[in-house]
Amino acid sequence: MPEWMFSQMMRSAQIKFSDHSILRIIQILGRLGNWRRVLQVIEWLRSRERFKSHKLRYIYTAALDALGKAKRPVEALNLFHAMQEHITSYPDLVAYRCIAVTLGQAGHMKELFDVIDTMRSPPKKKFKTNIIEKFDPRLEPDVVVYNSVLNACVRRKSWEGAFWVLQQLKLRNDQPSITTYGLVMEVMFECGKYNLVHDFFKKMQKSCVPNALTYKVLVSTLWKEGKTDEALLAVEDMERRGIVGTASLYYDLARCLGSAGRCEEALMQMGKICKVATKPLVVTYTGLIQACLDSGDIQSGAYIYNHMHQFCSPNLITYNIMLKGYLDSGMFEEAKQMFFKLLDNGNSISSKLDSKDKVFPDVYTFNLMLDACAAGKKWDDLKFAYSHMLKYGYHFNAKRHIQIVLDSCRAGKVELLEATWKDLARADRVPPVPLVKEMFRVQLERGNSAAALACVTDYPPAESQAFSAKFWMKLFVENSDRLSDGTLLRLLQEVSRVVTRNDSRILNNLMASCKEFLRTRSTKLDRVPRETALVC
Structure with a gap:
């Protein structure tokens, strides 16, 4: 509504x-x-x-x-x-x-x-009242308000604010609650003051019984300090006290164990997580995989990825995380096989019901593969991934793909340039200037002067400064060994015909530079025999 x-x-x-x-x-x-x-x-x-x-x-x-x-x-x-x-x-x-x-x-x-x-x-505003007593709504902050300040300190990573709260409670002769201690520990954790986390945990134990929140912060701190055994002992101590741990606590412990390469022990925490978790199981497994990859342990991440298939199917985020992990670890073939698996999901769709259970690559998936192929100069794989990206409806993105297309073209693989050109034409989009320049050069090298001219004939006048006479001359000079006089003469004739109907600055610059380049090259060729005769 x-x-x-x-x-x-x-x-x-x-x-x-x-x-x-x-x-x-x-x-x-x-x-x-x-x-x-x-x-x-x-x-x-x-x-x-x-x-x-x-x-x-x-x-x-x-x-x-x-x-x-x-x-x-x-x-x-x-x-x-x-x-x-x-x-x-x-x-x-x-x-x-x-x-x-x-x-x-x-x-x-x-x-x-x-x-x-x-x-x-x-x-600030004076109110009219019929009551004899004066209206005085002034109040003192209570523990809920002070705990809110600690929440803000967590977000702002302000340990000074946490000590201010403790000072205010002391002035009120109020003992900090277990929630207050937990939030103070969380502030110190976010600020990287791990020694203070341990100090407040010990101080809290003197006045109240720790809860799951305080143990969660303690486990996260021990994880950051690389003390995996101590984190495991802390959770065991919590369970001996009869405290029911939260899903996030067991999740942090599992990630701590996984990042230390102790995958079997990490997976043993899954049963405890399932008893109290509200999030889908795939989210938990994906987080474990990410923790392993963050520590640089691709083998542990792959082990957990293979194990999760027994209980749940990976989602797209899981696939993308594993794909990036393989590529960052130099395991291109493994990443390629996973990419093929995602593409096969799209090929095996026969009805709408099938599509609900399948995972398909997204633009992030394709960009991962394109960047990896371009970095490794795997041009055939690059062509395959790029063509499937367009097939899946993800269009050319100038910021992400222009350098990849240009690099492949200069390596002799013009298929990406041609596919991009067609895709932009279908979408009625104006090609970026670098692509226009590259397509013009390719068509001219092929001897197709008409196709080369068509690249710039209808280009928006606003971009005319990018096609100056200096630019055209530089293009001709850099590619002089691959451009024949016949091709350039045919181009000059084509431009002359079009200029009479379309007075374009781009075309005028092109015609002037082409004439100048042909005149300069012919002059140099005339001088060569004379110089040779003088030497003899």
């Missing part, structure tokens, strides 16, 4: 909305992640058509929560500022928590500190 239709429906509905019904609408939209509709409801609410709210603050807070879950910090902050305009909607502690969590998860540190200052300050 378009946005305007939803707004029209709200305005034209013959319904008297209550606070409860508006709250329910916002909560339902929030669960669906439809934050735009939430803002439309708030916009309708501000118009106050057939609606008198007695719980405006709760409605705005529910909208803040919906925007936070949808990861829309800017919109949430705008709504928060709007809440401060009226006494009935002025933020309370729950609203401050909502906006703090949203800003913290987004890493908006400055805005978050502004919110904390707002909590501690009286309203």
Whole structure:
């Protein structure tokens, strides 16, 4: 449903909305992640058509929560500022928590500190009240707000902010919670201060029992430090305490073991992951493969790739990761076989049902193979991969493919240039200047002056500066040993006929340079016998 239709429906509905019904609408939209509709409801609410709210603050807070879950910090902050305009909607502690969590998860540190200052300050706007008591909404941040600051510190990699939070809690005589300790450890991990991660873990154990989050950060830290055995012992200690590990914890441990070449032990963690995981199994296997490849161990990555076929089928990301791993390790033939397998999936499609279970190469797959073939000067393989890329509907990309096409052409393989030229013509796209120059040269070397001239006849005048008289002369000089006088004379005749009908700067420059080159070459040829006679 378009946005305007939803707004029209709200305005034209013959319904008297209550606070409860508006709250329910916002909560339902929030669960669906439809934050735009939430803002439309708030916009309708501000118009106050057939609606008198007695719980405006709760409605705005529910909208803040919906925007936070949808990861829309800017919109949430705008709504928060709007809440401060009226006494009935002025933020309370729950609203401050909502906006703090949203800003913290987004890493908006400055805005978050502004919110904390707002909590501690009286309203900027003076409100009229019928109550004898003075309206004083000032509040002190609680542990939820401070934990939000730590979330922002994780995103910003600000260890100073983490110590500020601990200092504030100490001034309040509040003991950091297990969640606070876990977030502080995460900040130190992101900042690369691994010694402080261990220090806070030991300090936390003196006052509270570690949870899965703190163990996850500990395992990640030990992994970064290359302490695989210690990471394994940490998880065993966690299990002895009766703490249920999260899927991400076992996943990090499995990647730690895999990157150390201990594939069998890494795969043993899969059973534990499956008990608590919410993501598909293929995602976990792909992450293990990536961890192995990041450590430079292609053999372990290939082992896990072969093992995963017993439980799930690789997806396109898995294939691309393995393909890149093979190519980076110099295993071109293995990469080639995997590429052929992906192409075979496309050849074996007979119905729409077949296509659901098949994995096909994408543009990233083709670019990997094209770059590898060009780097290894495997021109036949390059031609094969490039032709299939066009067949699969992925068109020529000047930024990615122009150098590959030019290199292959200069190596004597003009098929890529011709295929690209046809593809651009079918798509009604203007060929880039370097391709035009190369095609002109190829056609002229073949003696086909008419085809060479056709390359530049209808070229946009805006690019005429690229085809200056100096450029044409340089082209003729560099290829003089492969261009016959007969070909150039025929080209001159063709250009002369076209120029009379089409006064183009490109063609005028071409004609002038061609005449000058023929005159210069004939002059040099005339001098050769005279110089020879003088020597004799």
